[in-house]
Amino acid sequence: SQTIHQWPATLVQPVGSPLSLECTVEGTSNPNLYWYRQAAGRGLQLLFYSVGIGQISSEVPQNLSASRPQDRQFILSSKKLLLSDSGFYLCAWSYRDRVYEQYFGPGTRLTVT
Amino acid sequence: LAKTTQPISMDSYEGQEVNITCSHNNIATNDYITWYQQFPSQGPRFIIQGYKTKVTNEVASLFIPADRKSSTLSLPRVSLSDTAVYYCLVGPYSGAGSYQLTFGKGTKLSVIP
Numbered sequence: 001s002q003t004i005h006q007w008p009a010t011l012v013q014p015v016g017s018p019l020s021l022e023c024t025v026e027g028t029s030n031p032n033l034y035w036y037r038q039a040a041g042r043g044l045q046l047l048f049y050s051v052g053i054g055q056i057s058s059e060v061p062q063n064l065s066a067s068r069p070q071d072r073q074f075i076l077s078s079k080k081l082l083l084s085d086s087g088f089y090l091c092a093w094s095y096r097d098r099v100y101e102q103y104f105g106p107g108t109r110l111t112v113t
Numbered sequence: 114l115a116k117t118t119q120p121i122s123m124d125s126y127e128g129q130e131v132n133i134t135c136s137h138n139n140i141a142t143n144d145y146i147t148w149y150q151q152f153p154s155q156g157p158r159f160i161i162q163g164y165k166t167k168v169t170n171e172v173a174s175l176f177i178p179a180d181r182k183s184s185t186l187s188l189p190r191v192s193l194s195d196t197a198v199y200y201c202l203v204g205p206y207s208g209a210g211s212y213q214l215t216f217g218k219g220t221k222l223s224v225i226p
Contacts, residue, residue: 032212034212046212099204099205100162102214
């Protein structure tokens with residue numbers, strides 16, 4: 001069966017510090033990968049998606065970036081965090097032809113202070 | 114993407130069947146209907162997906178009338194653990210070039226003992 005991992009589970013970082021969140025998927029090959037953010041009391045916002053190694057598409061301009069160095073690894077980064085970057089970050093995967101059937105990881109709760 | 118409308122909240126007693134209806138008047142011919150469940154501090158969980166008539170799995174049933182302008186998620190004999198936000202999404206199975214899942218505000222189901 002397929003499994004998706006995210007770490008860390010929680011993170012408290014000062015403004016201006018860098019960020020690196022990692023997501024890995026097991027049990028499938030060539031998945032679509034997604035990064036979402038959910039601010040407190042808000043809906044999910046798609047940040048990035050990837051259909052293959054090195055292929056990243058951004059949905060929202062921001063100071064975040066994403067990379068996919070391996071088929072089942074997706075990394076969310078920032079060089080300098082802003083207060084507005086606080087939120088719940090979720091990684092998800094789907095089969096290539098089943099975009100509406102996404103499977104989410106446990107999430108990372110990021111607090112920027 | 115078809116716009117969806119669902120109730121903001123619903124209350125139900127334990128053991129009852131719960132039906133959550135979603136309206137999607139401008140659903141396209143190649144659109145599928147997908148439902149997700151989200152518990153606090155967790156990522157959404159894919160529940161069920163369908164195109165027409167009825168789909169049933171171990172968690173829920175999905176009823177879709179012939180005109181497909183609405184759908185109903187049915188949860189049999191709910192328990193306290195079913196308290197969550199339920200999202201209805203409508204879009205093409207493969208995404209058709211769009212990877213943006215619009216979760217909206219969903220329906221907050223509260224199960225009462």
